[in-house]
Amino acid sequence: MTGSSIQPIGRRRLLQAGLAGAVLPLAGRAEAGQAERAPFHAHVELTRRRVLDQHAIPVHGYKVTKRFPHARSSYTEGLVMVDGAIIEGTGLYGHSRLLRWDPASGRVLDHIALEERYFGEGVTVLDGVIHQLTYIENVRFTYDVKSFTRTGEGRFESQGWGMTQDGKSIITSNGSSGICFRNPTTFAIERIIYVADEVGPVGFLNELEYDNGTLYANVWQTHFIAEIDPASGRIVGWINLEGLNPDPKQLVFPLVLNGIAVDSRSGRLLVTGKCWPHLYEIEVLRA
């Protein structure tokens, strides 16, 4: 950011500040956070103009079709819908949770608090198992989806960001442009795709959702969701969610758009942001 007199605040400090820090006025400090969360695979930073000033990839709009409550204490890192309930993983040290809640009422049905040394990240459910990543602790957890109890933990070799599954593989992001497809039992990497548009690699891929042959990814600190071909990594569409943030003066970095789930009954996307007051069902208006 040019012309700023604001002293950059690093991501680590923000994280250590916890939720109290998260509601400080932090607009314009995104660049500092990006620099500290450097990926291991080179990429080109996504800008608004890079999405909007091109014609090779369609840019879709949206219409809000339903609005549900979302806890302001939930720093969303993982979001999925299972049997009509939302399973959500939240982050920040001392505030990380695994939650199951009813979207209609917002009522929490099940709740597990992570130990304070863990920063919770992406969440997905496959074959009755809930998987949850941690940010830099190199640990992942498993839970039984029915009893909502922790059943185990394993190692995770890189930073943990987003997670989803395609029915066969666990799919993870780590802040780079690389998306790993993993054995759901061992988490061994089976293949990696590198996500790119016409300009080059697109990094900072965060929360993920796979549905019906498309991989969706929040691009961290942007209003855009990438629609990705899971075979090639090519971005085949953008969903532009500008205007969805219900309180852009208060919900600033790091309280950014993050969280994609699919309601299998309607086929529609459910999206939210970190500590946002609402979860939105949207209809994607195809360009």
Ligand SMILES: [Ca+2]
């Ligand atoms: Ca998701």
